[in-house]
Amino acid sequence: MSKFQRVQQWSSLARTWWLYDAQWQNPFQSAKKITRVLQGLHKPIYSPTMDVGDHVVVINSQDVALLGREWQMRVYFHHTGYPKTHYKGGARWIPAWELHSRDPTLVLWKACYNNLYGDIHRKGFMARLHVYPNSEVPDEILCNVSGQIRPVKPVPKKLEEYSPEERQTFPQLWDFPESYTQR
Amino acid sequence: MSKELFKRRVQIRTDELIRHGREQIPRRSDFLEWNYDSELYAFSVRLGENFDDSKIREAFVDQSHVEMEAERHRALEMGSEDEFAITSNDRLAEVGSTFLSETLESYVRVAFPFWPEEGVQALVAFLNSNEVQAEISFHIGTRDLIFAKDYPPDMPTYAKVFRALVGVLVESGHEDQAKRFIYDLVVPQLHVQDINEIWDIKDPMRLLMTILKNEGKSEPESRLLWVSGLDTIMACYHVGIYVDKELIGQGPGESAEIAEEMATRDALRRMFRSDESMPMIPMGDYLDPNQIKAGPKANLSASEWSQEKVLKNLQTI
Numbered sequence: 001m002s003k004f005q006r007v008q009q010w011s012s013l014a015r016t017w018w019l020y021d022a023q024w025q026n027p028f029q030s031a032k033k034i035t036r037v038l039q040g041l042h043k044p045i046y047s048p049t050m051d052v053g054d055h056v057v058v059i060n061s062q063d064v065a066l067l068g069r070e071w072q073m074r075v076y077f078h079h080t081g082y083p084k085t086h087y088k089g090g091a092r093w094i095p096a097w098e099l100h101s102r103d104p105t106l107v108l109w110k111a112c113y114n115n116l117y118g119d120i121h122r123k124g125f126m127a128r129l130h131v132y133p134n135s136e137v138p139d140e141i142l143c144n145v146s147g148q149i150r151p152v153k154p155v156p157k158k159l160e161e162y163s164p165e166e167r168q169t170f171p172q173l174w175d176f177p178e179s180y181t182q183r
Numbered sequence: 184m185s186k187e188l189f190k191r192r193v194q195i196r197t198d199e200l201i202r203h204g205r206e207q208i209p210r211r212s213d214f215l216e217w218n219y220d221s222e223l224y225a226f227s228v229r230l231g232e233n234f235d236d237s238k239i240r241e242a243f244v245d246q247s248h249v250e251m252e253a254e255r256h257r258a259l260e261m262g263s264e265d266e267f268a269i270t271s272n273d274r275l276a277e278v279g280s281t282f283l284s285e286t287l288e289s290y291v292r293v294a295f296p297f298w299p300e301e302g303v304q305a306l307v308a309f310l311n312s313n314e315v316q317a318e319i320s321f322h323i324g325t326r327d328l329i330f331a332k333d334y335p336p337d338m339p340t341y342a343k344v345f346r347a348l349v350g351v352l353v354e355s356g357h358e359d360q361a362k363r364f365i366y367d368l369v370v371p372q373l374h375v376q377d378i379n380e381i382w383d384i385k386d387p388m389r390l391l392m393t394i395l396k397n398e399g400k401s402e403p404e405s406r407l408l409w410v411s412g413l414d415t416i417m418a419c420y421h422v423g424i425y426v427d428k429e430l431i432g433q434g435p436g437e438s439a440e441i442a443e444e445m446a447t448r449d450a451l452r453r454m455f456r457s458d459e460s461m462p463m464i465p466m467g468d469y470l471d472p473n474q475i476k477a478g479p480k481a482n483l484s485a486s487e488w489s490q491e492k493v494l495k496n497l498q499t500i
Contacts, residue, residue, distance in 0.1 A: 011421070016412070
């Protein structure tokens, strides 16, 4: 193997670290994007028998957005370990909002976990996912990052983020009459 | 199935015995129906060459065989040594070797006009090496035709016989044929080889600085393009070499130093037109021997290389 081929191989097999900002993003649509990268499906050298997946660092997972009444309706199951003979047994179903309040990284983490095929490789793929509830990421993780995954939806600006001039010059459909009372 | 396995087991055992020298591979010429004349004829016909009959017999005789025969002659006391006359292929090999060097040199200069003379010499040395020529010699079927002490012959013997065969063509006055013979058999050995690896540049950064100085450009500037996995064991650095705010080469590596060296080598191979997008090396049907007829003068040496000079030289030819 020549010098050029050696570094070319090093370059193509090196693991890239990607940043994903989950601010106001649907976790289930995001998971589709993230798991693709975790498995290495975005690479031309991908092969199911090759371990070519990349790392993904997810920030702001506490601000994920679920649709409609999904926070109340979506239920996550876990088992405490108590047998059925115990009072009510050990099975627990908790709504998404409660899971999110216990650990704000888990909704996105579980979305990725459930989107992957449940075979022996899943643990390895999930080991390459690093989820953080806000934008505070340890330096030893953040220094590895060299790319960014585009979020599913563009993040809209809040009204208070617009300056008063921008609000004044915003095009109006009609002028309010003088007698109109604005609160 | 069991028959096949048995055959393989026997094969392995025989190979082992041969490796330890306990069993000799029988020479093909020891068998009863061996006919050297017809084998020699078949050899020429296979290659499609008109070898001179007396000379090709000389080309296959190695010096070790001559010595062995002389020893036997003396032991049997069969008369004076003057009567005993077998010539070895030493002279023919020398003629062939000179012709090979000249032909390959002019070929490489025409095929790689942007390469410095040092690189040209390295490529010629590679094509002239015993390993490469022994490989060719073996594959055109000289093994059983060679007269040598050892059987199968060793690598230098194979290579020498190949040079002697070229010598036969040259001595018979078929120089064009000899050239075609070399272009068809020796030049294709460059196929699959990484030619940038054959010429190993010892200090690429110094060479790059010399060339940029010759071209009147500013000093090269190495910059980190991007790093991935900085804190992991699989860190990958990509370094680019900039000259006058222009990217002239880039390379990856597991450390910034290695990446910088590879970027320098990449810049050099782009200058010498031997990068990955280089045109095909002319060989086979794509090689016009008339192009290489005039023996071109030496390429520029690495210390005085500049793209302007090379382009000017190419226009004058």
